[in-house]
Amino acid sequence: MISVYNLNEPCILRKGEEFTQLPPCCQPSAPGKITGRSCAYFGARWMLAPLKDAIHLVHGPIGCAYYGSMVRANAYQMFSTALEEKDIIFGGERRLTAALAEARAIMPQAKYILTYITCSTALIGDDVDSICKKMEEKLDCPVITVNCPGFKGESEAAGHRIAYECLLNKLIGQRERQAGPYDINIIGQYNVTETRLVSSLLSKMGLNVHCVFTGEASYERIVTAHCVKLNLLICQNTGRFFAEAMQKKYGVPYLKVSFFGLSESIDSLRKIGRYFGLEKEAERVIDEEYEVIKPQLAQLLPRLKGKRAAIFLGAARVANLVKTFKDLGMEVLFTGSRFGDAANYKDAWRIVKPGSYIVDDPSDYDLEYLLYELAPDVFIGGIKEQFLSHKFGIGLCLPQTGAYVGFKGFSSFAQSVYAAVYAPVWQLARGEIT
Amino acid sequence: MERIKLNGRLTVEDINSLPEIPVEGINYEQIYIEKEPLCPVYVPPDETIISSAKRSVVIDPCRLCMPFGAMWASVGVHKCISFVQGAQGCATYPRYTFCRVFREPVSIATASFHEDTAVFGGQKNLVEGIRNLICRYQPEIISIVTVCSSEIIGDDMQGYLDEAKGKLEEEFGPEILDRVKFVITNTPSFAGSHVEGYNRAAKSFLQAFARKRNPSNKVNIIPGMITPGDIREIKHILRLMDIEGIILFDISGTLDCPLRLPQSMPYYPKGGTKLPEIADMANSLATFALSQDEGGAGAAYLEKRFEIPAIVGPLPLGIYSTDRLVKKLAEVTGKPIPEELKDERGILLDAMADTFHYTMMRRVAICGDPDIVAAATRFASELGMEPAVILSGTQSKVFEQEVRAVAEEYNFEPTIFNGGDMFEWEDFIKREKIDLILGNSKATNISKEAGIPLVRIGFPIYDRVGYQRRANVGYRGGEYLLDLMVNTILDSKFPDDRVHQ
Numbered sequence: 001m002i003s004v005y006n007l008n009e010p011c012i013l014r015k016g017e018e019f020t021q022l023p024p025c026c027q028p029s030a031p032g033k034i035t036g037r038s039c040a041y042f043g044a045r046w047m048l049a050p051l052k053d054a055i056h057l058v059h060g061p062i063g064c065a066y067y068g069s070m071v072r073a074n075a076y077q078m079f080s081t082a083l084e085e086k087d088i089i090f091g092g093e094r095r096l097t098a099a100l101a102e103a104r105a106i107m108p109q110a111k112y113i114l115t116y117i118t119c120s121t122a123l124i125g126d127d128v129d130s131i132c133k134k135m136e137e138k139l140d141c142p143v144i145t146v147n148c149p150g151f152k153g154e155s156e157a158a159g160h161r162i163a164y165e166c167l168l169n170k171l172i173g174q175r176e177r178q179a180g181p182y183d184i185n186i187i188g189q190y191n192v193t194e195t196r197l198v199s200s201l202l203s204k205m206g207l208n209v210h211c212v213f214t215g216e217a218s219y220e221r222i223v224t225a226h227c228v229k230l231n232l233l234i235c236q237n238t239g240r241f242f243a244e245a246m247q248k249k250y251g252v253p254y255l256k257v258s259f260f261g262l263s264e265s266i267d268s269l270r271k272i273g274r275y276f277g278l279e280k281e282a283e284r285v286i287d288e289e290y291e292v293i294k295p296q297l298a299q300l301l302p303r304l305k306g307k308r309a310a311i312f313l314g315a316a317r318v319a320n321l322v323k324t325f326k327d328l329g330m331e332v333l334f335t336g337s338r339f340g341d342a343a344n345y346k347d348a349w350r351i352v353k354p355g356s357y358i359v360d361d362p363s364d365y366d367l368e369y370l371l372y373e374l375a376p377d378v379f380i381g382g383i384k385e386q387f388l389s390h391k392f393g394i395g396l397c398l399p400q401t402g403a404y405v406g407f408k409g410f411s412s413f414a415q416s417v418y419a420a421v422y423a424p425v426w427q428l429a430r431g432e433i434t
Numbered sequence: 435m436e437r438i439k440l441n442g443r444l445t446v447e448d449i450n451s452l453p454e455i456p457v458e459g460i461n462y463e464q465i466y467i468e469k470e471p472l473c474p475v476y477v478p479p480d481e482t483i484i485s486s487a488k489r490s491v492v493i494d495p496c497r498l499c500m501p502f503g504a505m506w507a508s509v510g511v512h513k514c515i516s517f518v519q520g521a522q523g524c525a526t527y528p529r530y531t532f533c534r535v536f537r538e539p540v541s542i543a544t545a546s547f548h549e550d551t552a553v554f555g556g557q558k559n560l561v562e563g564i565r566n567l568i569c570r571y572q573p574e575i576i577s578i579v580t581v582c583s584s585e586i587i588g589d590d591m592q593g594y595l596d597e598a599k600g601k602l603e604e605e606f607g608p609e610i611l612d613r614v615k616f617v618i619t620n621t622p623s624f625a626g627s628h629v630e631g632y633n634r635a636a637k638s639f640l641q642a643f644a645r646k647r648n649p650s651n652k653v654n655i656i657p658g659m660i661t662p663g664d665i666r667e668i669k670h671i672l673r674l675m676d677i678e679g680i681i682l683f684d685i686s687g688t689l690d691c692p693l694r695l696p697q698s699m700p701y702y703p704k705g706g707t708k709l710p711e712i713a714d715m716a717n718s719l720a721t722f723a724l725s726q727d728e729g730g731a732g733a734a735y736l737e738k739r740f741e742i743p744a745i746v747g748p749l750p751l752g753i754y755s756t757d758r759l760v761k762k763l764a765e766v767t768g769k770p771i772p773e774e775l776k777d778e779r780g781i782l783l784d785a786m787a788d789t790f791h792y793t794m795m796r797r798v799a800i801c802g803d804p805d806i807v808a809a810a811t812r813f814a815s816e817l818g819m820e821p822a823v824i825l826s827g828t829q830s831k832v833f834e835q836e837v838r839a840v841a842e843e844y845n846f847e848p849t850i851f852n853g854g855d856m857f858e859w860e861d862f863i864k865r866e867k868i869d870l871i872l873g874n875s876k877a878t879n880i881s882k883e884a885g886i887p888l889v890r891i892g893f894p895i896y897d898r899v900g901y902q903r904r905a906n907v908g909y910r911g912g913e914y915l916l917d918l919m920v921n922t923i924l925d926s927k928f929p930d931d932r933v934h935q
Contacts, residue, residue: 029546031563039523061623063499067527082492083624099491105480119583150521151547388539393695
């Protein structure tokens with residue numbers, strides 16, 4: 001068979017003793033690759049799906065609406081223009097106009113409408129922007145164009161940015177409110193359950209969480225989101241642009257924090273405490289929360305010590321999860337992401353041990369290779385990687401749908417990792433019947 | 435009656451103030467909404483545009499895109515990888531869907547369309563992409579699937595493929611084209627749903643690979659989009675009848691694979707229809723397309739081109755439809771119907787006899803793909819149930835005819851939504867008295883909100899495990915489905931202390 005392996009894109013790099021060079025990132029995937037990357041529309045949905053008082057309308061053929069309705073293992077209601085052949089030929093503008101009016105009539109209680117553009121409607125050149133503007137007056141609510149055709153950008157990261165641009169340009173700053181002394185926003189927390197965990201942690205410190213992008217963001221809170229004292233930036237990749245723009249435009253400073261992992265949570269709470277002069281409260285929350293999970297950690301950590309993990313998740317987790325595994329006393333064999341940028345990989349490079357791999361946009365083949373060669377004890381990935389990993393006898397832990405933030409989250413993460421490492425099935429599967 | 439605030443969570447007071455569930459059905463006021471509603475009080479939708487026929491907007495569609503059907507077909511072929519001529523999402527979203535439903539890894543390559551492709555076309559992507567795919571994965575068949583974007587751009591797929599083949603020959607020598615075969619399926623999503631995609635793939639695979647040689651004693655089976663468990667059941671029937679069959683798009687060995695360590699690299703499932711088998715389909719006794727809308731085009735092609743009689747539908751679910759399949763199989767091959775199969779039929783009938791008390795006159799709502807919905811309608815009728823509202827997510831003439839025929843035979847008057855969406859179906863369910871829902875996972879929220887139990891059938895089922903391994907077709911499949919339905923009724927309609935017979 002052919003043994004050529006030359007795609008001109010080394011996506012795997014191994015950390016040597018000296019800093020050499022990062023994986024090339026933010027490049028389009030090579031054609032023919034079985035990549036884990038998705039499209040801009042996927043990225044935009046990933047961010048905007050939890051916005052609950054909006055009508056989400058996809059202007060395109062039916063498939064995009066079907067796929068877009070499921071985000072993070074949650075089903076959301078989707079409206080679609082479901083374009084047909086004749087619409088593609090004669091243009092879908094009339095259909096969009098009618099669909100917007102009907103959607104509004106069906107959901108009169110919705111506060112605003114998000115119209116997603118797909119590959120098809122971008123290619124046939126429908127003027128969605130002007131229709132939305134026209135309908136805005138007629139329907140008496142903001143109608144926002146999310147310009148996210150699938151071919152835009154290199155990966156879903158393009159969609160993340162588009163989504164935040166929409167919020168920034170069309171919604172934020174529409175109304176004013178009096179900001180309390182401890183009012184904050186959280187940027188980059190999308191999982192609804194995790195949002196609640198983080199919010200409760202912060203309110204224990206005496207802070208008032210105004211708006212969470214986008215895990216808990218109602219229309220009223222979004223339009224007044226600029227009237228806060230501080231933005232907490234959690235997902236550094238998707239949210240960085242947004243936090244910087246808020247600072248520039250409205251003078252709201254931001255603080256980089258993370259609640260994934262024990263040391264990160266403690267650091268972040270102290271950082272926030274220092275900012276607001278709530279050091280004592282921060283220490284109290286840390287002590288209280290840590291006390292609760294101590295017994296369980298005492299049980300789990302000794303058994304996890306020295307186990308080897310591999311990470312392949314969203315960009316913000318590339319470096320972040322390495323720290324979390326350090327908290328667990330585990331070793332990281334490789335860490336990577338589909339759409340990370342140079343900053344993520346540099347962060348990771350600094351903290352991984354020599355000999356570890358850093359991976360950007362690996363194909364299935366590369367992942368298989370790494371799993372096969374390195375045989376980690378646990379693999380942290382998404383659902384696409386889950387079953388592949390299981391076929392190689394390696395337990396996978398899915399952090400995207402669980403609630404793993406904060407202290408209690410850390411202990412349940414430890415539990416999930418423990419489950420993936422020690423599930424008896426792996427031992428049984430390695431046995432033979434002869 | 436007091437209006438209950440739908441605040442996302444019911445309190446003890448809310449529960450105490452709930453009146454008894456009325457016999458006529460469940461009113462909107464009483465619906466328990468687990469999802470957080472938009473506002474504290476419920477605003478009913480505009481009556482005039484509830485019907486999907488009267489509006490342009492589609493709400494919660496019950497159909498997927500056409501390329502997905504073609505990818506499903508390709509997954510059922512041994513060492514075949516789909517190459518999606520479109521953006522990355524067009525490959526990744528289907529992969530998510532396969533993973534969710536079947537809990538198996540699925541490899542789908544993407545042509546990786548970006549802004550430059552939208553301007554210059556996808557020629558470079560296809561030529562380069564095919565080379566890259568062959569280098570890494572060494573597939574035996576590459577199934578090229580077009581999507582909306584490449585169809586709108588107007589990519590000349592055949593021309594690009596010829597160029598790609600020329601380049602491969604130049605680089606790797608002429609024998610490369612013996613090792614890798616190609617098939618192109620045109621699937622613009624704006625021209626139909628996943629059902630049509632599977633249908634088109636059935637035709638394009640046969641067009642590309644079926645070759646006339648010596649006649650054989652085999653029968654062709656094009657199953658349609660049914661589960662690996664279903665396909666195993668069809669194989670079981672063939673084995674009992676001592677008939678050799680070729681199953682086109684046999685996903686039973688690719689989407690339900692054993693875990694056997696150590697696993698070799700790269701991962702390829704052992705199963706799937708093999709290329710020589712597809713070639714041999716031009717020489718069989720007959721073609722059975724079990725689902726008219728999913729694979730009927732393949733059977734029609736074989737009939738037209740190679741004069742192999744096509745026997746189309748119905749999906750063998752329940753007594754009548756399975757009988758029809760078994761009788762036709764016996765007729766075509768001249769083999770007798772074995773005692774064992776007659777016993778299996780008897781066991782299903784016995785189970786039906788023992789449970790008719792629970793199933794008679796129950797009103798059911800059914801949703802899903804046209805073929806399985808039509809088949810389930812007939813099976814429900816055989817159990818004495820009354821299908822009250824039937825939704826086919828994809829529009830289909832055959833579906834409507836079949837359902838009308840069943841309705842006439844069993845004397846009930848169903849509301850049929852042909853090619854409708856979940857929104858109108860949901861509205862009907864919440865207004866009328868319905869006892870049971872037969873549908874896919876898309877109906878889960880509706881079932882929960884309306885408080886009507888759901889029996890999961892069809893595609894996709896992603897919120898429960900194991901459904902992809904169970905058969906609903908054949909006599910044994912009917913038995914399983916019947917038990918599932920009756921147990922669900924027992925769970926929901928009878929107090930626990932009344933079922934200790």
